[in-house]
């Protein structure tokens with residue numbers, strides 16, 4: 001299997017890593033060399049941790065050697081399955097899929113790791129709606145079990161079958177749903193995070209108390225503000241915008257504090273500061 005990944009950010013690097021761990025030949029693309037280097041470092045660090053715990057079948061170097069880093073879209077021509085994991089922006093993703101649809105061989109499947117953007121709209125932009133699907137990995141990809149598989153309006157049964165089979169080969173559990181804003185995962189998760197941010201804004205409690213109440217009280221592995229920092233506040237805002245617009249209900253209105261923090265460049269872990277500070 002030749003497996004393509006576009007975007008070497010936190011999700012793209014993780015997806016490329018688990019694909020390489022599954023033994024696939026992987027092509028990983030980003031727009032600039034320095035972002036590819038950052039992706040390579042992320043993969044190396046994660047493989048090192050897994051190796052230390054005896055959770056890797058091969059050496060970290062052998063897994064890394066299966067990943068080919070590139071800035072060229074043409075290198076995806078022979079990929080059997082290509083997963084896109086670039087910024088959560090519909091216009092930018094549509095443009096990318098327009099190009100990919102022309103480059104990738106006939107029959108090659110295209111998938112998006114989008115958190116919320118309509119799969120059917122991206123499928124149309126790709127020019128191959130039957131071979132298009134949502135393949136939504138969870139963060140951190142090397143540790144999380146789920147892949148949410150989202151069928152677009154015209155996704156073929158064969159495409160869905162192949163993608164679910166591939167997810168299993170990657171050691172993941174696929175669960176499928178239909179193409180509604182935010183799918184299942186973020187329709188339920190993101191309003192909770194948004195409400196936690198609203199609690200900060202209204203002074204309901206200190207941020208540490210909000211996180212602690214949800215973590216200890218509900219047995220969540222991370223409090224919602226820590227999780228928002230982990231996901232990226234820009235991504236959280238983009239998801240809330242899709243829910244608000246797509247479902248047309250003000251209960252999905254993004255918290256003004258979330259909007260302000262994104263405007264201020266406080267994006268969470270990836271920018272060094274969000275609700276908390278990171279070095």
Ligand SMILES: CC(=O)CC(=O)SCCNC(=O)CCNC(=O)[C@H](O)C(C)(C)COP(=O)(O)OP(=O)(O)OC[C@H]1O[C@@H](n2cnc3c(N)ncnc32)[C@H](O)[C@@H]1OP(=O)(O)O
Pocket residue numbers: 045046047049050114115137138139140141142143144185186189221222227231
């Ligand atoms: C927005 C979307 O569209 C969809 C989404 O993805 S939403 C986000 C979904 N994800 C979540 O909700 C994650 C919630 N958090 C968790 O499940 C856990 O906190 C976690 C799995 C991330 C970390 O586990 P933890 O026990 O809380 O903390 P931590 O001790 O840091 O990590 C456990 C181990 O995994 C390791 N680890 C963490 N990230 C790793 C990675 N990427 N690769 C390899 N190992 C990793 C850590 O080094 C640590 O190892 P040690 O035990 O040797 O120290």
Ligand SMILES: NC(=O)C1=CN([C@@H]2O[C@H](COP(=O)(O)OP(=O)(O)OC[C@H]3O[C@@H](n4cnc5c(N)ncnc54)[C@H](OP(=O)(O)O)[C@@H]3O)[C@@H](O)[C@H]2O)C=CC1
Pocket residue numbers: 007008009010011012030031032035084085086087088089092113114115116136137138139230231232235270
């Ligand atoms: N964060 C999360 O928890 C999850 C995110 N997702 C989804 O995965 C996708 C990626 O998210 P994530 O990895 O967190 O984001 P990151 O910000 O870590 O990475 C985004 C990637 O997209 C690239 N990019 C940014 N702008 C453009 C552009 N205009 N054209 C092409 N590439 C661009 C970035 O490159 P550069 O470094 O140059 O900006 C980077 O490689 C999103 O669709 C998100 O919704 C899905 C599940 C969980």
